[in-house]
Amino acid sequence: MERREFKLTDWQFSKDKENWSSVSVPHTWNAVDGQDGGNDYYRGTCYYKRTLDLVVQNGEKIFLEFDGAAMSAEVFLNGISLASHKGGFSTFRVELTEHLKGSDELVVAVDNGDNAIIYPQKADFTFYGGLYRDVKVITVPKQHFELLKDGTPGIKVTPIVDLKSKSATVTVETWQNDESVTITVNGESREVPSVGGHAEAVFKIENVHLWDGVEDPYLYSAVAELKSGDKISTRFGCREFGFDSEKGFLLNGRVYPLRGVSRHQDLKGKGNALEKADHERDIEIIKEIGANTVRLAHYQHSQDFYDLCDERGIVVWAEIPYITMHMKSGRENTLSQMRELLTQCYNHPSIAVWGLSNEITAASVVNEDLLENHRLLNNLCHEMDKTRKTVMANVFMLETDSPILEIPDINSYNLYFGWYLGELEQTDEFFDEYHSKYPERIIGFSEYGADSNVAFHSSNPEKGDYTEEFQCLYHEHMLNMIENRPYLWATHVWNLFDFAADGRDEGGKHGENQKGLVTFDRQTKKDAFYLYKAAWNKKESFVHLCGKRYEKRAEEETEIKVYSNQDHVSLFVDNWPEMELDGSTVFTFRIPLTAENGGVHKIKAVSGSCTDEMTIIKVTKPEESYVFNKAAATVNNWFDAVENDPTCFSVADTLSELRAHPQAGMIIEQMMAKASASRGDVAESVKDNPALQRMMGRMTMLSLLKQSGADEESIRQLNRVLQGIKK
Ligand code: GCB
Numbered sequence: 001m002e003r004r005e006f007k008l009t010d011w012q013f014s015k016d017k018e019n020w021s022s023v024s025v026p027h028t029w030n031a032v033d034g035q036d037g038g039n040d041y042y043r044g045t046c047y048y049k050r051t052l053d054l055v056v057q058n059g060e061k062i063f064l065e066f067d068g069a070a071m072s073a074e075v076f077l078n079g080i081s082l083a084s085h086k087g088g089f090s091t092f093r094v095e096l097t098e099h100l101k102g103s104d105e106l107v108v109a110v111d112n113g114d115n116a117i118i119y120p121q122k123a124d125f126t127f128y129g130g131l132y133r134d135v136k137v138i139t140v141p142k143q144h145f146e147l148l149k150d151g152t153p154g155i156k157v158t159p160i161v162d163l164k165s166k167s168a169t170v171t172v173e174t175w176q177n178d179e180s181v182t183i184t185v186n187g188e189s190r191e192v193p194s195v196g197g198h199a200e201a202v203f204k205i206e207n208v209h210l211w212d213g214v215e216d217p218y219l220y221s222a223v224a225e226l227k228s229g230d231k232i233s234t235r236f237g238c239r240e241f242g243f244d245s246e247k248g249f250l251l252n253g254r255v256y257p258l259r260g261v262s263r264h265q266d267l268k269g270k271g272n273a274l275e276k277a278d279h280e281r282d283i284e285i286i287k288e289i290g291a292n293t294v295r296l297a298h299y300q301h302s303q304d305f306y307d308l309c310d311e312r313g314i315v316v317w318a319e320i321p322y323i324t325m326h327m328k329s330g331r332e333n334t335l336s337q338m339r340e341l342l343t344q345c346y347n348h349p350s351i352a353v354w355g356l357s358n359e360i361t362a363a364s365v366v367n368e369d370l371l372e373n374h375r376l377l378n379n380l381c382h383e384m385d386k387t388r389k390t391v392m393a394n395v396f397m398l399e400t401d402s403p404i405l406e407i408p409d410i411n412s413y414n415l416y417f418g419w420y421l422g423e424l425e426q427t428d429e430f431f432d433e434y435h436s437k438y439p440e441r442i443i444g445f446s447e448y449g450a451d452s453n454v455a456f457h458s459s460n461p462e463k464g465d466y467t468e469e470f471q472c473l474y475h476e477h478m479l480n481m482i483e484n485r486p487y488l489w490a491t492h493v494w495n496l497f498d499f500a501a502d503g504r505d506e507g508g509k510h511g512e513n514q515k516g517l518v519t520f521d522r523q524t525k526k527d528a529f530y531l532y533k534a535a536w537n538k539k540e541s542f543v544h545l546c547g548k549r550y551e552k553r554a555e556e557e558t559e560i561k562v563y564s565n566q567d568h569v570s571l572f573v574d575n576w577p578e579m580e581l582d583g584s585t586v587f588t589f590r591i592p593l594t595a596e597n598g599g600v601h602k603i604k605a606v607s608g609s610c611t612d613e614m615t616i617i618k619v620t621k622p623e624e625s626y627v628f629n630k631a632a633a634t635v636n637n638w639f640d641a642v643e644n645d646p647t648c649f650s651v652a653d654t655l656s657e658l659r660a661h662p663q664a665g666m667i668i669e670q671m672m673a674k675a676s677a678s679r680g681d682v683a684e685s686v687k688d689n690p691a692l693q694r695m696m697g698r699m700t701m702l703s704l705l706k707q708s709g710a711d712e713e714s715i716r717q718l719n720r721v722l723q724g725i726k727k
Helices: 276-289 301-310 326-343 368-384 427-436 470-485 527-536 635-640 655-659 662-677 680-686 690-699 701-707 712-723
Strands: 004-007 008-013 019-026 045-051 059-067 072-076 078-085 094-097 104-111 135-140 155-162 165-177 181-183 189-192 198-205 222-225 229-235 241-244 249-250 258-263 291-298 313-320 351-358 389-395 408-414 443-447 491-495 499-506 508-511 542-546 555-564 568-573 577-583 585-592 600-607 608-617
Touching: 004 045, 008 181, 008 241, 019 258, 045 313, 059 072, 078 427, 094 680, 155 222, 155 655, 165 181, 165 222, 165 662, 181 198, 189 198, 222 408, 258 276, 258 527, 276 301, 276 527, 291 491, 301 326, 313 326, 313 491, 326 351, 326 368, 351 368, 368 389, 427 443, 427 470, 470 527, 527 555, 527 585, 542 600, 555 568, 555 600, 555 608, 568 585, 577 585, 635 701, 635 712, 655 662, 655 690, 662 712, 701 712
Parallel strands: 258 291, 258 491, 291 313, 313 351, 351 389, 389 408, 408 443, 443 491
Antiparallel strands: 004 135, 008 019, 008 045, 045 104, 059 094, 059 135, 072 078, 072 104, 155 165, 165 198, 181 189, 181 222, 222 229, 241 249, 499 508, 542 555, 555 585, 568 577, 568 600, 600 608
């Protein structure tokens, strides 16, 4: 008898077990309130119920599979609890056979409430609740492959490549309650005995066709079959990953710099209840930008997405949601989520590294419990997987001599210099210092980014203004920084897509982190998207005119920027003579803006057969709707004219100078306490981190105020108060 599967899509849903409504699974109850700001989305237990009409025949066994129940779930059949599961991102199954009566009431209690046991609890994204991935009924014969243990696929394939002899040794393991299994790889079938429920066969593939990244992601498959008719299969790829502290990443023996993006699994209006078509659209965008790697943050993603990465040759960083804040009572949950991640994702050739944690020291001190938790996770990964490396994404404040850095095989840092704090160049300095101090360590750049809202524009872009133009400047700097540091094993833009963080309220949007290169609804690719496309996508020739949404401009002369993967770009403005530039990636022209023809200027960029066009309109006054932070945008203009008494304090002093004085310090402390709120939970919980405090200490009060969007009157007022205090 063959295994049969079908999805359970029709359910009744309730928050209180009294009022029920019909929903279709995948479903989340936070699709709206988890995306609209206020940090007030529903977190608690909700219920899904439906009737099951399943008849057990011929000794078959019936299981239920949950591909994602966030964040924990308990499954009841006819009021009896059959299973519970902690962790919102992995598959789990439960056997129903013995409990089925023919018409049974299935209830699943799903809980995304806060607690101190299940990760994540503190992070910069919405913790959507729900049965947000498929629920399936699986019927198998009495003799069948294992289904229960850690949501296993029942089959594990370990390919080891010998590049010299162009061959691969492929070990296939299966788990079943039968005496033998027939395993087939590359046209060769073997019957293998099952010992203690485990079978293993080793195959040799000569003239192996490698899984070779985006160029040639070739996939083999392994099939296992029992005499009962139960049959499973998995795809696998033969490739060798290498890491070198100077050369960076190697794929199949050659230098292969990993350059790409991160992704969260959510979408405007849908939350995390995605369909296959949503995943497919996202991978197309990853292909379009020309990335060869993706960090699937900050938890286990859908199997559909790892499959797409396998098929497209995108190298993956996979991780668990051990994030921001270490919880003493959360250890077991980190281990079970990691066990499930490795069990369920092991066969994907695209996965290169297992991420132990993300910014875990942001709101926690490095103590023995945290170190031990990381050691256990690291050992678990190495026990379960002898082929892949472990990695951590460190917060910028983590001292580079911290003992935690020695636990994973390799490391990466999340650095936001030039956005939250400090200047762009500090990123370059950080890596240069790190690399010269620890030349033998393998280091990468796991997150960097700047928020932008496509409604906001400026000809003088500045940190904190949320304009598309600042986001471009930020990424131009980072792209260049990365290109000059080939030792970075992987770099991941944070983030390819805007995503929901219901605790945020900034940059003209409620509940969104806007560091995406593409908007939350995937409808608009921001200009910075094309910067990376120009640098990474060498296949699809294009020119992209930046600033199409920055239509109305008041200046006499304006900058026109073109991103292109061509080496020669011409610019045509109205009927003026052609302008030309040779170069790469970024082509910057300056053109006069006149008031003739109502100030309307037609602009066209051309390279070979590629063209792009836009219209700019000369206006008399700067367009107000382009400015988010209206007060901050004018600070420089008026503050330069303020005459300060240099013997007294002013907002031009640094935070640490002000803090060192008892009276000035007290005033500043009161102000700062209010400031971190709009950037959500994480900003709030990291604000006492000593390293963060040290870095902020070097910034002037004026720049801190500007970035927090303080208005002119409050800045003047604080300055007046400080001017009353003698240094
Ligand atoms: C980080 C976190 C990520 C946040 C990001 C940000 O370092 O790892 O979850 O979303 O910063 O935008 O602040």
